Amino acid sequence: QAQLVESGGGSVQAGGSLRLSCAASGRTFTTYTIGWFRQAPGKEREFVAGISWSRSSALYADSVKGRFTISRDNAQSVVYLQMNSLKPEDTAVYYCAARPGSIIRGEFVYDYWGQGTQVTVSA
Helix, strand or coil: CCEEEEECCEEEECCCCEEEEEEEECCCCCCEEEEEEEECCCCCCEEEEEEECCCCCEEECCCCCCCEEEEEECCCCEEEEEECCCCHHHCEEEEEEEEECCCCCCHHHCCEECCCEEEEEEC
């Protein structure tokens, strides 16, 4: 059974940093893109960042570009989201998701999802 598990969420003050992890297990995600999404209360889930598992290409939402960095450790089957200069508007539940092929911003083409991890940024 393929599984994605997020960790690393928590509460932080504005300007602080957090690093989220997405651990993949249960199948080989070698050719899978991993995306990070987030959903704030009362809002739709939105794309944050994505990374191609084999080619190391990355894509970011404009709202996080320059502050967030996505990376991956193929040997450990883990994808990270380093979040710096956090703002209150970054408060959301963060999800990682996997899909075969290239990075796509749309959530409905992702086949596997984690359970989410809460990130709260206070002013």
